[in-house]
Amino acid sequence: MFEKLRETARELLSKGEVECVLGFAEGTLPMIYTPYHARKPEEAEKLVYGPFAAPNIATYLRKLKGKKAAVIVRGCESRTINLLISEKQLNREDVKIIGVPCTGALDRKRILKDYGGEIREARIEGEKVIVKGDKGEKAYVLEEYISPSCKSCLYPEAIDPDIKIDGPSRDGEKADFSDIEKIEKMSPAEKWEFFEKELSKCIRCYACREICPMCYCESCFVDSNRPVWVEPGFDYTDILSFHLIKMYHMAGRCVDCGACERACPLGIRLSFLTRKLTKDMKEAYNFVSGLSPEEKPALGVFSPDDREDFIL
Amino acid sequence: MKKIEKEKLLRHLEEKGNLVRLDRARQDPLSVTKSSHLPQEELLLLFRINGDKGVEIRVPEGRGGKILFGVSPCEARAVDLLDLTFLRDRIDPYYKRKREDNVLFVLACNKPRSTCFCTSFGYGPFSGKFGDVFMVDIGDNLLIDPVTEKGSKALEGLELEEATPSDLEKMESLKRSAEGAITTVNIEGISEKLKKMFLDEIWADLAFKCVNCGACTYVCPTCYCFDIQDVERTNWGYRERVWDSCMFPIYSLETSGHNPRPTGVERMRNRIMHKFSYYPELYGEYGCVGCGRCIRACPVNFDIREALETLKEVEVAA
Ligand code: SF4
Ligand code: SF4
Ligand code: SF4
Ligand code: SF4
Ligand code: SF4
Numbered sequence: 298m299f300e301k302l303r304e305t306a307r308e309l310l311s312k313g314e315v316e317c318v319l320g321f322a323e324g325t326l327p328m329i330y331t332p333y334h335a336r337k338p339e340e341a342e343k344l345v346y347g348p349f350a351a352p353n354i355a356t357y358l359r360k361l362k363g364k365k366a367a368v369i370v371r372g373c374e375s376r377t378i379n380l381l382i383s384e385k386q387l388n389r390e391d392v393k394i395i396g397v398p399c400t401g402a403l404d405r406k407r408i409l410k411d412y413g414g415e416i417r418e419a420r421i422e423g424e425k426v427i428v429k430g431d432k433g434e435k436a437y438v439l440e441e442y443i444s445p446s447c448k449s450c451l452y453p454e455a456i457d458p459d460i461k462i463d464g465p466s467r468d469g470e471k472a473d474f475s476d477i478e479k480i481e482k483m484s485p486a487e488k489w490e491f492f493e494k495e496l497s498k499c500i501r502c503y504a505c506r507e508i509c510p511m512c513y514c515e516s517c518f519v520d521s522n523r524p525v526w527v528e529p530g531f532d533y534t535d536i537l538s539f540h541l542i543k544m545y546h547m548a549g550r551c552v553d554c555g556a557c558e559r560a561c562p563l564g565i566r567l568s569f570l571t572r573k574l575t576k577d578m579k580e581a582y583n584f585v586s587g588l589s590p591e592e593k594p595a596l597g598v599f600s601p602d603d604r605e606d607f608i609l
Numbered sequence: 610m611k612k613i614e615k616e617k618l619l620r621h622l623e624e625k626g627n628l629v630r631l632d633r634a635r636q637d638p639l640s641v642t643k644s645s646h647l648p649q650e651e652l653l654l655l656f657r658i659n660g661d662k663g664v665e666i667r668v669p670e671g672r673g674g675k676i677l678f679g680v681s682p683c684e685a686r687a688v689d690l691l692d693l694t695f696l697r698d699r700i701d702p703y704y705k706r707k708r709e710d711n712v713l714f715v716l717a718c719n720k721p722r723s724t725c726f727c728t729s730f731g732y733g734p735f736s737g738k739f740g741d742v743f744m745v746d747i748g749d750n751l752l753i754d755p756v757t758e759k760g761s762k763a764l765e766g767l768e769l770e771e772a773t774p775s776d777l778e779k780m781e782s783l784k785r786s787a788e789g790a791i792t793t794v795n796i797e798g799i800s801e802k803l804k805k806m807f808l809d810e811i812w813a814d815l816a817f818k819c820v821n822c823g824a825c826t827y828v829c830p831t832c833y834c835f836d837i838q839d840v841e842r843t844n845w846g847y848r849e850r851v852w853d854s855c856m857f858p859i860y861s862l863e864t865s866g867h868n869p870r871p872t873g874v875e876r877m878r879n880r881i882m883h884k885f886s887y888y889p890e891l892y893g894e895y896g897c898v899g900c901g902r903c904i905r906a907c908p909v910n911f912d913i914r915e916a917l918e919t920l921k922e923v924e925v926a927a
Contacts, residue, residue, distance in 0.1 A: 324910035326724070331910040332818040352820075352909055360817060360873075417723050431720065500639065500649065503857070504822035504908050520859045522838075529838045529851045530650045560908030562638045562824045 299345050301462050302369065305395060306341035309367050315393055319357055320369035321350045327419035327428065328405045332357055334366070344369065347421060348403040348439060353377055353556040356510040358387060368392055371399035372469075373446075373554035375455035376587025377510045380550060383590050386513060396455025398464030400439065401447030402555060406564045408442050445568040446555025449474045449575065451585055474576050480569060492537075498563045499536045505557035505567055506543065511550045518542060544570050549578055549595025552587050581607070610745075610752045611769035612776055618751060621767050622676050622714075631679040638906045640830040642684040645675055646691060646707045647833055649852045653703065657845040674710025676763065683727045683900040685715045685739035687830035693892045694833055703850070712763050713740030715756075719783050721790050724901025726914055729794040735784040747779045794899075794914050795921075800889035803882060805925045815916055816877035818909045823854035825903035825911070826880065831896050834860070855879045881916060 306318040322333035322343040330350040334357070335341045346369055354368060355377035370378065375394060381387040403426065409416065414432035421427075425436045447453075453467035483491060503519070506512045518526045519539050526542070527535045544551075553575040558567040578584045581604050584595045622628045631641055655667045688708070695704035718725070718734035727733055737743035741760030745752040752772050755761040772780075826832040836853040840846050853860055856877075861870040870876050888896030897913070904912050 325912040325915055326904065326910055329910045334817065356820065357817075415720070415722050500827055502823035502827045502854075504820075504824045507820040507822040508908050516858075520857070528840055529836065530840070530849060560822070560824075562828060562906040562908070 302346065302395070302397060303341045303344055305460055305462070306335055306344055306367065306369075307338045309393065310335065310341060311338040314365075315367040316364045317361065318344065318367045318369065318395075319354060319361065320344045320395075321346060321354065324349075327416050328403060328408065328426070334361070346371075346397040348401060348426070348443070349405075349419075349421075351402060351405065351556065351559040352508050353510045353552075353554040355381065356508060356556070358392065358510075359513060364391075366392055367395055369395045369397055370455050370458070371397060371402075372450060372452040372454050372456070372466075373552045374510075375458065376452060376552045376585075377554065379456065379587040379590045379592070380511065380552065380594075383587075383592055383594065384550075389590060393460070394455065394458045396458030396461045398462065398466040399447075399450075399453045400465060400467055401443035401450070401453070402559065403439070404442050404444045405559065408437055411437070444555040444559060445476070445566070446553045446558065446572060448472070449477070449553070449572050451575075451579075452588070456588060474572065477569070477572050477576055480573070492569070493533060495566050495569065496536055496540055497533055498565055499540070500563060501531070501536065501539070502562060504560040504562060505565075508556050508560040510554075510556075511547060511552070512543070540567075540570065544574060547571070548574055549582075549584060549586050551575065610754050610772040610777065610780075612747075612750045612752050612772045613767065613769050614749070615746070615751050618753070618767065619678070622678060622763070625676065625763060626712075627673060627675045629675050629677050631677060638824075638828045638902060640684055640687070640828065640900075640902065642677055642680050642688060642713070643691070643830045645677060645711055646688060646704060647695075647835070647852075649827075651703060651850045653837065653848045653850055655845070655847045671706045671710065674707065674712065676712045676714065678714045679716045680713045680740055681718055681900070682715055682732065682734060682736045682739055683725075683898040684830045685713050686730075686732060686736075686898045687900070688713065689739060690831045690888075690892075690894060690896060690898070691833055693894070697892075712742070712759055714742045714744060714760075714763075715740035717743070717745040717780075717784070718787055719746060721787050722901060722905075724904045725791050726794050726899040726901060728788060728791045729796055729899050730895055730897070733784075734787040734791065735780075745780050745783065747776055747783065750776070752776060752780055792914075794917050796885070796895070796917055799917065799921065800886050800895070802925060803886035803920065804890075806920070806923065807878075807882070809923060809925065811919065811923045812878045813874050815881075815919060816874040819856075819873055819877050819911050820909060821856045821858070821873040821876055822908065823852075823856055824906045824908065825913075826854040826856055827852060828902040828906040829897075830900060830902065831884070831898060855883070881913075881920070885917070 309315045317334040317336045319334045321330035323345060324331040328349050330345055332352060333343060335344055353374055355374045382389050412428060412432060414430050416428045416430040418429040419426060424439050426439055427436050449472045450467060451469045451472050453469055527538050551571050551574050553571045555568050582595060652669050657665045659665045695701040721734050737754055741757045743754045743756055755764055834853045834855055835850045837850050839848050862868045884896035
């Protein structure tokens with residue numbers, strides 16, 4: 298099923314148009330693809346795409362600085378590239394964008410939990426994920442186990458790719474934010490409890506930060522010890538500060554790829570934050586991050602008719 | 610080996626002290642056994658400026674030990690490895706106290722996970738030499754065998770039956786099927802080889818997918834790196850020890866601004882080198898127990914087994 302992509306990659310590499318093709322390959326565990334860059338034409342055989350790809354591949358572009366690379370992207374990843382270009386982190390000429398269809402990324406941890414045993418194999422068959430392990434074979438409906446961020450994805454397809462691989466994709470018109478609306482309706486006390494329950498599990502491993510393509514700061518505020526913005530240890534104030542300040546830095550920059558949530562070893566639902574951000578940006582400024590490389594950062598421009606009603 | 614009903618043993622232990630039951634599924638991703646000896650955050654001392662009397666310092670008391678029930682052999686072995694750092698050449702009093710107070714009831718793994726590779730390190734899911742008491746779940750009963758004096762003491766006052774030949778047979782068959790389910794990585798000679806590979810180009814390749822988060826090191830039962838920080842308030846404060854990770858850029862950042870491990874490549878190399886080269890050199894033991902936790906926690910599927918295979922295949926000049 299990856300023939301078209303592999304052929305494209307092979308050709309780009311053998312013609313020397315690019316030095317590598319960045320994407321995913323099969324991993325060593327079921328339901329997880331691993332980041333991979335094919336550097337020789339024959340390595341194109343390893344490239345795959347689909348729901349098992351958990352990270353946002355654009356994160357890896359910073360490891361390929363100075364190289365001419367082709368990158369295989371879904372909608373959110375192509376918007377990340379636009380943002381990186383608009384923030385002067387990447388030159389458009391240095392990347393060749395290969396768009397692949399996207400039906401959403403899998404919320405792998407939920408299947409692991411629901412299966413309740415050791416899964417040793419998994420494959421996608423049509424709209425189902427079939428897993429095999431010590432509890433026998435079970436089938437899960439993909440759409441029911443898709444990442445929450447993908448459920449509310451507005452642009453599942455790559456924007457302005459140089460090369461497009463066709464296939465069935467999600468429908469951005471059907472983006473569903475209903476669970477975020479539910480949280481919005483909670484009282485402040487309920488909200489506090491809700492987020493505390495979720496975030497207090499955090500062990501500060503920063504997988505969510507490192508996996509994020511937009512968290513590219515050379516030195517992060519949480520690592521600063523002069524001054525100390527966030528204290529060491531596990532006081533909830535500090536954990537909350539980390540997450541909220543990260544979100545402040547993400548307004549208009551987060552593409553809501555959900556990679557941070559999928560990266561979290563504790564399975565913390567970070568998409569409650571990223572999706573609220575996405576929803577607010579859309580409602581307040583009619584802004585969706587990364588739609589074009591020319592777009593100015595949302596928080597970097599001022600217009601006299603900007604909304605002000607949230608200012609106390 | 611002796612045998613006892615599981616519930617009977619649990620009741621006995623509950624009366625004895627602070628019993629923590631480790632259910633294998635709940636234990637993931639963090640190793641409760643590690644954090645019971647080396648907590649992620651640990652108060653070392655409190656200080657207070659008391660008028661002209663100067664600074665008062667108070668060291669917190671120990672909280673008493675725990676009975677950890679259901680520790681896996683790999684985690685118990687990992688504690689033995691932690692001992693090398695905290696009890697061998699210099700003694701860490703905070704660690705020592707917990708190590709002395711905690712009692713480890715190790716449970717053989719009837720069902721290894723797909724990520725387990727303990728058998729690569731000269732032991733296995735039924736190794737009975739770690740922790741304080743070794744147990745095997747044979748269904749309605751536990752086979753039980755004290756490993757240390759502390760273990761025998763914890764069992765005092767219990768009536769233990771003698772295990773029958775059929776019980777032992779059952780154990781042997783469970784052991785065979787458990788061991789058979791594990792894929793062993795042949796790591797023979799890897800530590801010697803790694804010594805010659807410090808500057809090899811393979812590290813850049815290996816490190817490509819790694820984003821240098823702290824997940825693998827935080828979940829690892831043998832990783833012990835920590836940072837000590839003072840938290841200051843108006844006229845008082847405290848000193849605490851928190852986990853740190855060699856994967857983070859500031860871990861090796863020096864005051865001058867120089868960082869001897871400037872990129873993820875050097876940091877990834879350090880993680881592997883520490884476990885498979887420096888540890889063997891210093892202590893004659895690998896610093897990995899093959900528990901597979903890092904493999905399960907990694908967001909990008911960096912698989913240490915695969916990394917070892919790759920390293921084995923690299924050709925190095927003699
Ligand atoms: S913060 Fe936003 S852009 Fe960054 S990984 Fe999370 S969802 Fe993706
Ligand atoms: S990945 Fe999860 S546990 Fe790690 S810092 Fe982020 S939220 Fe916390
Ligand atoms: S190997 Fe995986 S878990 Fe470890 S630092 Fe790299 S990305 Fe994070
Ligand atoms: S390196 Fe990985 S497999 Fe080895 S002890 Fe640590 S977590 Fe377990
Ligand atoms: S690696 Fe797996 S089988 Fe081996 S001791 Fe640890 S948990 Fe048990």
